[in-house]
Amino acid sequence: MTSLPPGHPAIPSPRIGVLLMNLGTPDAPDARSVKRYLAEFLSDRRVVEIPQIAWQPILRGIILNTRPKKSAHAYSQVWREDGSPLAAITKAQAARLKDAFGPDVLVDWAMRYGRPAIADRVQAMKDAGCERILLAPLYPQYCAATTATANDKAFAHLARMRWQPAIRTLPPYYDDPLYVDALKVSIEESLARIGFTPDALIASFHGMPQRTLELGDPYHCHCRKTARLLSEAMGRPVEVAFQSRFGRAKWLEPATDATLEAMPARGVKRVAIFAPGFSADCLETLEELAIRGRESFIEAGGTDFAYLPCLNDEDGGIEMLARILRRELEGWVRLP
Numbered sequence: 508m509t510s511l512p513p514g515h516p517a518i519p520s521p522r523i524g525v526l527l528m529n530l531g532t533p534d535a536p537d538a539r540s541v542k543r544y545l546a547e548f549l550s551d552r553r554v555v556e557i558p559q560i561a562w563q564p565i566l567r568g569i570i571l572n573t574r575p576k577k578s579a580h581a582y583s584q585v586w587r588e589d590g591s592p593l594a595a596i597t598k599a600q601a602a603r604l605k606d607a608f609g610p611d612v613l614v615d616w617a618m619r620y621g622r623p624a625i626a627d628r629v630q631a632m633k634d635a636g637c638e639r640i641l642l643a644p645l646y647p648q649y650c651a652a653t654t655a656t657a658n659d660k661a662f663a664h665l666a667r668m669r670w671q672p673a674i675r676t677l678p679p680y681y682d683d684p685l686y687v688d689a690l691k692v693s694i695e696e697s698l699a700r701i702g703f704t705p706d707a708l709i710a711s712f713h714g715m716p717q718r719t720l721e722l723g724d725p726y727h728c729h730c731r732k733t734a735r736l737l738s739e740a741m742g743r744p745v746e747v748a749f750q751s752r753f754g755r756a757k758w759l760e761p762a763t764d765a766t767l768e769a770m771p772a773r774g775v776k777r778v779a780i781f782a783p784g785f786s787a788d789c790l791e792t793l794e795e796l797a798i799r800g801r802e803s804f805i806e807a808g809g810t811d812f813a814y815l816p817c818l819n820d821e822d823g824g825i826e827m828l829a830r831i832l833r834r835e836l837e838g839w840v841r842l843p
């Protein structure tokens with residue numbers, strides 16, 4: 508607190524908001540909800556970079572008539588009592604960070620697609636008196652299809668305000684020692700629990716089209732650097748693979764599924780796989796890696812498979828997020 512002359516009324520500290528933003532998820536694991544979610548997600552020009560005039564007929568005519576049923580089944584396999592894992596974990600992260608920052612900082616969470624909507628939560632912060640807001644896309648590696656589109660959505664809402672709050676955005680933290688160390692500690696703790704010594708460690712990142720890399724998106728380099736720093740920190744090799752291919756275009760390689768299927772023939776029969784690009788476990792980790800990845804690895808002749816969880820709302824991950832967010836709040840508020 509700055510010291511005030513005697514008798515001067517206390518100046519209320521401006522309220523600060525921290526908005527955690529993640530990708531989004533359907534409201535329920537049924538085809539209707541998934542269709543609504545995918546229609547919004549896959550109409551985002553940051554995500555599918557094909558001219559809308561060519562893309563919308565494919566999306567509306569084919570994809571939205573076939574994919575929702577399949578995806579809904581996948582979601583139903585990982586759905587929790589408190590909802591979609593991505594939403595439940597992001598909510599828990601916000602609750603824990605609230606405790607870390609004390610009463611001067613309002614911490615909330617929102618999703619780029621679906622609910623809670625970014626515009627609604629930015630408006631709620633403004634209505635609560637936040638004059639300064641830190642937008643925090645929870646993606647360690649920058650990708651226009653994730654980081655930029657989340658920020659865009661917040662800015663689109665701010666564009667409608669006469670009296671805007673001041674804004675900062677959390678930079679990507681793919682090479683931050685705090686992040687790399689949190690990953691190392693979490694992975695080593697998980698490895699101590701799985702009951703076997705893996706022949707290989709695989710870092711599986713979400714993929715994106717190869718063309719996006721050629722157009723200058725730094726995502727691929729960010730993923731590679733995270734894996735290199737992690738491998739150096741752990742003193743052991745970490746293989747990189749890219750998962751969740753979507754559509755017919757060429758995506759980043761090597762693909763996680765092909766990597767897992769090829770390993771047993773190379774003599775790699777025990778693997779541990781983790782997903783450092785996801786700040787919370789979700790469909791892509793719990794279903795694609797932990798369920799389908801295991802099945803295809805064992806079918807290909809593997810003997811032991813372990814999926815190691817994301818940082819989620821565990822102590823190490825929350826402490827890391829609190830510290831990187833705190834750095835961005837510097838000068839805005841004196842924190843406990």
Ligand SMILES: C=CC1=C(C)c2cc3[nH]c(cc4nc(cc5[nH]c(cc1n2)c(C)c5CCC(=O)O)C(CCC(=O)O)=C4C)c(C)c3C=C
Binds near residue numbers: 530531578591650715
């Ligand atoms: C972490 C980074 C992510 C990048 C990069 C990314 C790119 C990307 N994704 C699609 C298509 C789909 N992704 C889907 C789910 C999904 N994707 C991410 C993260 C990234 N996506 C997360 C966290 C999730 C999980 C959401 C959940 O509810 O748990 C899906 C939907 C599920 C399905 O039907 O399979 C699609 C589709 C593209 C085209 C893309 C391009 C750059």
Ligand SMILES: [Fe+2]
Binds near residue numbers: 713751
């Ligand atoms: Fe995705």
Ligand SMILES: [Fe+2]
Binds near residue numbers: 728729731
């Ligand atoms: Fe690269």
